[in-house]
Amino acid sequence: MDQLIYSFEIALKHLCRVSAIHQILFLIIIGAFFSFKDWKTYLLILLALCSGSLVGLSLAIFKAVSLTKTTIHLLAIICLVIVSLNAIFSNRISTLHYNIFVLIGIMQGFILSLHYKAALGTSVKFMAYLGYNLGSSTGFLIVSFLSLLICTLMLTFFKTDKHKISLVLAGLGLGVALMMYF
Template identity: 30%
Template sequence: MSQFLIYFQLGLKHILNIYSYDHILFLIALVIPLSFKDWKRILLLITSFTLGHTVALLLTLYGIIAVKVTVVELLIPITILIVALFHLFTAGKSGKKESLNLVFFITLFFGIIHGLGFLNYFRNMHHGASVSKLLAILESSLGIEAAQLVVVLVVLILSYIVQTVFRFSKRDWALVMSAFIIGIVLPIILGNEIWLR
């Protein structure tokens, strides 16, 4: 198998496995109020998240920053909670749309936090490899981007079915899914070992 495929699959598997439910929850929370007609915005959000993820890997693998794993494990579900709460409180409300630049930078920042969570997994997979770290990171980032697009496509199809076949309003669907996500991440946040010290 080629080096590209190895690292591309590493990125795919990072997202598309049962243990990456936090990443999948973040993606669901991010796009739940959106639909297929918002494809440009979705692509921008997903790509900015991947970019943040990649920047975090680069900064940590090259020793520019160091963050405790327990802090990252707390921050990841907090980012999910923030996005879900935002949609819970803004579902169905019309008015001034949030700035695309602001949403881009927030998503980029959250991508950095999630990228810090990928560090140990990436290090273990890359340990002893002869390929450059930079190339390996870029190849795995392409896999991450592809996997995220698959997850988002599934979420959009499910949203479409729920809203057309079962006649949920966009607002109700966003409320239900946001509450569901909050119900999953709150126990994760409260059960983090940082509180046990």
């Protein structure tokens, strides 16, 4: 049980720290795309993202797919670019978006596997693996929910346009992706 709680805390702290800017920005863009009235769609997107992350992390941890660190770094850039472009050009969520977010979740799972291996080692312990998955899913939910809350408050109090907020954050996401590449 201690291993479960420990790995949960490691994953949650990893996703909520400022130095993980590409993952935080990725989740902020997702949260800013929605408002509270779209809560069902928002939760379905997060479910697609978390389930994809579980698959990607499992593939990496159980060594079913082996990717180099530079390939995983490239996947992080691709995730940020896809989510940013989605926020720029899309106004509605369709079935295709759910599939895209599952694929993005798989890429995020590979990205998380780097931290998992660094923090918990390469040997797989079920409780550590389970705790890390729960912690990362909770981190996804917390960061994107806070973004959703802040975006909804800005829309309510400042009477701003949701698409303009999405454009600003998407531009920031593309800028960070370019900086990560170079």
